[in-house]
Amino acid sequence: METRKNVRERRMEKIRKLQEGVPRRKHWEPDVSHMEFPAGRGYYETEWDRGRAERLEPDLRQDPEVEWNRKLQRDWSRHERSDYNDNGGFSSDPRTSRLAAKIMISGVLFALVWGMFQMEHPLANKGKQVVSGVLTESFDIALLSAWYENTFEGVPSFLPALGSSKHQDAEKVAAVSKHYFPPVQGKMIAAFTPIQGGVLVEVPPGAPVSALDTGLVAFAGTKEDTGFTVVIRHSAGLESIYGQLEQGSVRVGDWIKGGETLGTVAQPPQGHVTGTFYFAVSKNGKPVDPTDVVPFD
Numbered sequence: 001m002e003t004r005k006n007v008r009e010r011r012m013e014k015i016r017k018l019q020e021g022v023p024r025r026k027h028w029e030p031d032v033s034h035m036e037f038p039a040g041r042g043y044y045e046t047e048w049d050r051g052r053a054e055r056l057e058p059d060l061r062q063d064p065e066v067e068w069n070r071k072l073q074r075d076w077s078r079h080e081r082s083d084y085n086d087n088g089g090f091s092s093d094p095r096t097s098r099l100a101a102k103i104m105i106s107g108v109l110f111a112l113v114w115g116m117f118q119m120e121h122p123l124a125n126k127g128k129q130v131v132s133g134v135l136t137e138s139f140d141i142a143l144l145s146a147w148y149e150n151t152f153e154g155v156p157s158f159l160p161a162l163g164s165s166k167h168q169d170a171e172k173v174a175a176v177s178k179h180y181f182p183p184v185q186g187k188m189i190a191a192f193t194p195i196q197g198g199v200l201v202e203v204p205p206g207a208p209v210s211a212l213d214t215g216l217v218a219f220a221g222t223k224e225d226t227g228f229t230v231v232i233r234h235s236a237g238l239e240s241i242y243g244q245l246e247q248g249s250v251r252v253g254d255w256i257k258g259g260e261t262l263g264t265v266a267q268p269p270q271g272h273v274t275g276t277f278y279f280a281v282s283k284n285g286k287p288v289d290p291t292d293v294v295p296f297d
Contacts, residue, residue, distance in 0.1 A: 117253075128253045132216040136235045181210050181259040182294040183242060184277050192289040198241060198280025199290050205275040207265045212240040212281070212294065213258040220250050226278045230262055237285075243278030 116127050184207055190200035211232055218239070219231035226243025230250055233239050245263040256262055265275040281288045290296075 125253050129216070129218065132233070132253075136216060136233060180212050180294050182296060183209050183212060183240075183279055184265070184296065186277065186296060188291075188296050189276070192287075192291065194287060197282075197287040198243075198278055199296070201277045201279060201296050202274050203265050203277050205265055205267045206246075207275070207277075208261045209242055209245060209263050209265060209277065210259050211256040211262050213238070215240070215256060217250055217252055217254045217256060217262075220252055222247075227266060228263075229278075232256055232262075237283055239282045241278070241280040241282075243280075244276050 113131060116124050116131075184201055184203045186201040186203035186207070188199055189202045190196070192199050213232075213234045215232040215234035215238075217230060218233045219229065221229065223229045223243065226241075228245045228247045229241060229243045230245060231239065231241050242262065244266050246266045248263040250256070250262050265277050268275045279290050281290045281293055
């Protein structure tokens with residue numbers, strides 16, 4: 001009887017010790033004794049569970065390499081899901097989208113400019129002049145150079161020091177060194193003067209007149225002092241004027257190649273045998289002696 005009592009006391013003592021060793025669960029904490037954990041789980045719900053697993057079940061602790069590989073797989077799957085859009089397709093790179101938009105805008109602008117040059121309308125002709133001026137006229141670096149010099153007290157090396165006599169001489173040499181086509185061959189009867197702005201050349205009536213250089217026809221019409229006149233705008237601010245012509249098929253906005261025939265010399269007045277041709281050249285709006293550009297005989 002005494003032995004049975006001692007066994008019961010030892011059993012009660014063991015139960016009491018076990019109850020004292022388990023921390024009491026707070027009312028807001030989950031009952032971990034009834035929770036199921038999937039196999040291979042790499043973390044535990046409480047610190048007590050982690051310590052208990054490390055003490056009682058060391059074989060369940062995860063291998064660091066295995067956990068690292070699983071983390072990489074989770075990150076990669078998250079990245080793939082973020083790239084997959086709601087429409088059932090993968091989203092494109094933003095840089096590719098921007099490039100496609102730029103190409104589309106460039107194509108639309110090209111189509112608009114091409115269509116404008118195919119039209120014969122006053123507004124279209126004005127647009128042609130603007131576009132042709134941008135493509136043929138050089139950028140006025142003098143204004144930029146002056147602004148830079150006034151703002152930063154000096155001109156950088158990549159901007160030429162415009163306005164100096166040295167630069168003007170270099171510009172004149174560059175203009176003469178380029179090959180230009182003489183408009184006609186004949187005898188000059190009136191030399192260049194700043195007031196007249198050009199020269200008069202004696203040539204046979206009906207002689208062909210060639211363009212000085214490739215350019216855009218900026219004016220084609222009758223003037224009081226030079227009769228039917230054609231004005232061609234070239235690159236680098238150069239402009240050539242052809243007067244006393246027979247009215248031809250040249251129209252404003254036409255492109256003329258250097259050396260291409262743009263018309264013929266008009267018939268002389270009654271009592272005159274030879275015809276007279278007027279020719280003038282200007283550079284950036286200032287008259288230039290045509291004999292410095294091309295010979296006439």
